[in-house]
Every structure is written in structure tokens, then in C-alpha cells.
Amino acid sequence: MSDTTPPAYPIDEMNRVKRRHDRGFYDHGTVHRLLDSAMLCHVAYVVDGQPYCTPTLFWRERSTLYWHGSSASRMLRNQSAGQPACLTVTHFDSIVLARCGFNHSADYRSVMAFGHAALVEDPAEKAAALVAMVDRFFPGRTATLRQSTAQEIKATSVVAMQIERASAKIRAKGVADDEEDYELPVYAERLPIHTVIGAPEPCPRLLDGVARPENLALYQPGDLLEEALRRAHARTYPG
């Protein structure tokens, strides 16, 4: 028994899960685990009242989310002053076929994170983020690469957003029909969806003797992508 409450994000009208509130979670553990199991996110932002939904690669460091972009992009041009944004990650786990149309559904695990997104301008923070952008996924890889040029660093933009509010939403129950419908001769199933790693395709122009390095062993064909990403995150940010 413990008298401490696990750390959680504050809940208000912005992030409270309203529809199916029983599926909502706000604790850091649940929210961060779902974020750290992903590489692809979708970011919503507003330019002149028009919403945009942009896919991008991202990662979490403590309660800050970082993502990649170019200073030429529509999104970043408008976020340098700290624009409100919503970064969403969705793990699509199954299609649920029920005995009536209404109970057709999906199993999923998603996170919506809210905050103000801004370009990383501090040179030291940007340098660290450019390393993390590779090493968070492939621990130790940056040290093995050709070093970035000043021009490349300049041409790469990194966006940072402190998570101000967040919610996770999880459905993980498969078929859930109305009790009386179970007596009907209708077929129902949960159809699982898996996002997996395929066979690596080494660059055809590798020099002789250059082998797949040990730090890529985290990524094995057939593995669930989310598990590899979680392992890599735990190695880069232990504890």
C-alpha cells in the first residue's frame, strides 16, 4: 500500500475524455509508455483559422515532445513563437466485428498531448536534439556516422513542446455485443492488426566488410515495431 498518487497530467475541458470516459487515462506511466512505443505522430496546428494535420517523426524526453521539420515548412514557420498544438499517437490494434452494426468497433491505444510548440533555437539544446533524433531510436548510432556539417544543422529544424495536458484512450476488449445478441447466429470476431518490422534492406552500396552494427539488434524482422521502439527508448533514457 502506498499513500502516493502516481504522477498524472492535469485534467480539464481540453483533455478530459468525454465520450467513453471509462477509456481515459491521465497518469504519466500510461501516457508516456504509449508515446515511447511510437515513432510516427500526427500534429494538429492552426494557421489563420485553418487546421492542419501533419504526420511527422517524434520522440519524448521527460515531459517534452520533440519533432522534426524544416524551417521552410508551413507548420514550423508558424510555430516559432510557441503555437498551440496537439500531438496525437495512435496504436491501431484490431478491427472488431460484432453482431450488429452499432457494436462494430476497433481496439486501439491513443494519446493526445497538448501544449505550445516552438522551434528549438538554443544551439546547445538543438545540438542535443539532433543527436537524440537519431540515438533515441538507434542508441549510440550518431557517434558512428559522418558528422553533421554546419549547413546541415542550419537546415534542420527541431520543434519542442512541453506537455501541458495529455490523455490516453484505450479500448482493448474485442467483441462486446449486447447480451441478447449473443444468441443470434451471426459471426463475430476480433481481427488483430500488427505493425511489424520487415527484413532489413542493407544499402547496396555498402563498403566491403561493413556489417549491421550491434545497436541495430534492437530491430529484428518480425518484431512488433512498438516493442522495438520501447526497448530503444528505455536504453536511451534509462529510469
Place this chain on the structure above:
Amino acid sequence: MSDTTPPAYPIDEMNRVKRRHDRGFYDHGTVHRLLDSAMLCHVAYVVDGQPYCTPTLFWRERSTLYWHGSSASRMLRNQSAGQPACLTVTHFDSIVLARCGFNHSADYRSVMAFGHAALVEDPAEKAAALVAMVDRFFPGRTATLRQSTAQEIKATSVVAMQIERASAKIRAKGVADDEEDYELPVYAERLPIHTVIGAPEPCPRLLDGVARPENLALYQPGDLLEEALRRAHARTYPG
């Protein structure tokens, strides 16, 4: 040779692919094919200046996108009058490990579709959409189910959005290093990512003799989800 241009979405400041414009496509064929290969989308919308990015299931019929929600949801409550929205679909195809940090990338195929989202209120259009919501994915399935009750129809909301502008963005080239970097003894690869169908899990409470129906044969374990979805779409909306 033909003197006709394939039908395409109009291009302006909203949907022009600015960064990496060589990756942008606007023709109906490319945009629709990527949409019809997906079931999960992310929708961005704005409430009181705050952007929200919501995952949901959707489908396309001609140049209209439909998605599912509840009248209780934050998103729909605010879109009934026709709110600007951006619906995005992303197929994440690979992680690209290059010889320098700057050329690390991903292969992907995405679509951003812009329009004004509104609740489907016309009873006949809504009835047709509730059938399509199941049958677009599982052709003919609705006829085999317990019929929807008036209460269920009332409790289900459908949102429709005519595509006013759209763009597809595609990267599909794997490792693309700077020419001089190919001489470095650095390992590089394309790491494919596949979203596949798992083994169906029949409901444990099926009545004796109820078998998986023929219309689910479109979804076989090991198949790419996107191919099954495209097959189902072609069967539901031929031509």
C-alpha cells in the same frame, strides 16, 4: 497519347507541398488510392483557437470522406455547422538509416484532405452511411447482422466532408546519401515496416455451426492491411 489531363484537386497555398515539392501529388488517382488503402485517419479541427488531432475510422465515397463519431464528442459538437477540417492518412513504409544524421529519413505515403466537415443529418443519407460504415470494409456484411434499432441510429453520428483540396506526399527511395558519403565505412539500411492482419479471433460465444463468412475472405492473416482495405473498397465501389 492523350490530350486529357487526369482529374486532380486544385492546388493553392493550403495544400501545395512546399517542403520537398517533388514528393507532392494532386491527381485523384493517387490521392484516392492512398485514402482507400486506409481505415484509420487523424482529423484536425479547431475549437476556440485550440487545435485537436483526433484518430478515427473513415472511408471515401467519390470525393466525400465520411467518419464515425458520437454527437457527444467534442469534435462533432463543433462541426455540425460545417467546420474547416483536415483529414490525414499516413502509410509508414520504412525507417531509413543513412551515413549521416541529416539523411536519416522514412519512406511514407500520406494524404492531407481539406474541406468543411458537417454532421450527416438527412435520414436517407445517414441510413446509407451507416450501412457503408460496415459494408465498405466488409462487403455485404450489414445484411447478415441484427438490424440497427432506432435508438442505435440516433446514437451514431456520421460526419461528412467534401474534399475541397488534397495533396499526397510520397517518399519511396530508401537510402539516399550524399554521393561522397557512399565511400564511408558506415552501415546504412532501409528498415521496412509492415502493417499486417493477424489471426482472426472468433468470438468465444459464437453459436455452434456459425462459420467465418465468405465476405471476410478478403482479410487473411499475413496480408498487408492496406491491400485488404483496397480490395474491399474496390468491391464496394466498383469502377
